[in-house]
Amino acid sequence: MNREEQWLLPDGVDEILPERAAVIERLRRRLLDLYARWGYELVFPPLIEYLESLLNGAGRDLERETFKLTDQLTGRMMGVRADLTPQVARIDAHSLRRSGPSRLCYCSSALRTRPPLPGATRAPYQIGLELFGHAGVDSDAEVISLMLTTLLAAGVRGITLDLGHVGIYRTLVRDSELSEDDEQALSDLYLRKARVELDAFFAERRVSAATAAALSALPWLAGADALQRARPLIEAANPAALVKLDELAEQVARVQDAFPDVRVHVDLGELRGYRYHTGCIFAAYVDGGSEPFAKGGRYDRIGEVFGRARPATGFSADLKLLAACQPSAPLPRAILAPAGADASLRQELARLRDAGERVVQALAGVDSDPAELCCDRQLVPEGAGWKVIPLSS
Numbered sequence: 001m002n003r004e005e006q007w008l009l010p011d012g013v014d015e016i017l018p019e020r021a022a023v024i025e026r027l028r029r030r031l032l033d034l035y036a037r038w039g040y041e042l043v044f045p046p047l048i049e050y051l052e053s054l055l056n057g058a059g060r061d062l063e064r065e066t067f068k069l070t071d072q073l074t075g076r077m078m079g080v081r082a083d084l085t086p087q088v089a090r091i092d093a094h095s096l097r098r099s100g101p102s103r104l105c106y107c108s109s110a111l112r113t114r115p116p117l118p119g120a121t122r123a124p125y126q127i128g129l130e131l132f133g134h135a136g137v138d139s140d141a142e143v144i145s146l147m148l149t150t151l152l153a154a155g156v157r158g159i160t161l162d163l164g165h166v167g168i169y170r171t172l173v174r175d176s177e178l179s180e181d182d183e184q185a186l187s188d189l190y191l192r193k194a195r196v197e198l199d200a201f202f203a204e205r206r207v208s209a210a211t212a213a214a215l216s217a218l219p220w221l222a223g224a225d226a227l228q229r230a231r232p233l234i235e236a237a238n239p240a241a242l243v244k245l246d247e248l249a250e251q252v253a254r255v256q257d258a259f260p261d262v263r264v265h266v267d268l269g270e271l272r273g274y275r276y277h278t279g280c281i282f283a284a285y286v287d288g289g290s291e292p293f294a295k296g297g298r299y300d301r302i303g304e305v306f307g308r309a310r311p312a313t314g315f316s317a318d319l320k321l322l323a324a325c326q327p328s329a330p331l332p333r334a335i336l337a338p339a340g341a342d343a344s345l346r347q348e349l350a351r352l353r354d355a356g357e358r359v360v361q362a363l364a365g366v367d368s369d370p371a372e373l374c375c376d377r378q379l380v381p382e383g384a385g386w387k388v389i390p391l392s393s
Contacts, residue, residue: 128316
């Protein structure tokens with residue numbers, strides 16, 4: 001390995017240089033302030049946890065994406081978080097243990113063994129929020145509204161919101177009396193949208209004709225008229241699932257009313273995170289993009305392994321991806337101050353910095369390039385005091 005190869009970063013891992021870091025940090029502050037105004041409290045889950053805690057319950061879906069290491073103090077296996085949501089659920093269920101609704105937000109790094117698609121990051125800077133303790137459509141609507149507001153605040157335009165409801169599929173499957181293996185096979189057929197195999201699947205099993213017809217149609221019930229086309233099929237198969245369909249219809253109406261510029265696409269065959277989610281699921285895409293800019297949904301059983309099966313809904317996004325939609329901006333201009341440690345200089349530096357100025361003090365014995373330091377002014381002595389003047393070109 002030559003010297004240059006020693007400094008190569010792993011695939012999917014990047015470093016953030018000053019100008020982009022400033023954009024990301026400004027957006028982080030703006031979004032966390034937004035969430036605070038809605039009543040969300042900031043939490044900092046740990047970077048690593050014991051594996052049995054990190055991958056418990058719904059977190060098991062993340063096992064293949066989780067880096068594992070041995071704790072040198074105890075010999076136990078630990079994991080580096082690939083997603084902050086299970087950790088926030090543990091905080092709500094085990095640490096806070098509130099009786100009423102709890103609103104929590106977060107912004108921190110995660111690490112994944114594999115990128116979601118070639119060339120994507122394995123080290124997202126994950127920002128998001130979770131609402132625990134409420135099972136109605138209002139909490140889903142609040143989270144969806146905040147997700148879309150987050151994207152708009154980041155400068156994302158041309159948004160399409162993809163909406164689905166895992167509860168429709170779950171209700172139909174629950175009453176079909178399929179085995180656990182059959183359910184797994186069926187969800188795999190949904191993900192692959194294998195129409196011929198799906199027809200053969202139901203032909204080989206004892207499922208009522210109405211249920212088979214509804215489940216066979218779901219993967220292709222997408223688009224503006226999906227809800228209308230689904231209603232007679234679901235009503236014939238299992239009227240109980242109509243409640244879920246009505247919940248989804250209400251979410252569509254709320255989004256269209258509050259965000260008229262956001263396109264809404266209904267997909268009743270979307271089973272992303274089927275074992276993880278339990279109700280309404282949503283993802284926001286932009287024109288020309290194949291991966292969502294933000295995604296989330298309802299996952300009511302996530303806290304069960306921590307002793308409290310609280311209803312929950314939330315969303316997350318990669319702040320670095322959102323910040324890429326922000327216009328680049330140079331670092332703020334600074335004042336170049338001379339080297340020295342006399343009392344009057346120290347007092348003037350403190351006064352300028354307290355007033356919000358960015359002040360860079362030269363170091364003795366080193367020539368400072370004002371351009372590299374982003375300085376456009378300098379601090380010079382004037383009489384018994386100091387004066388800020390433009391830098392001579």
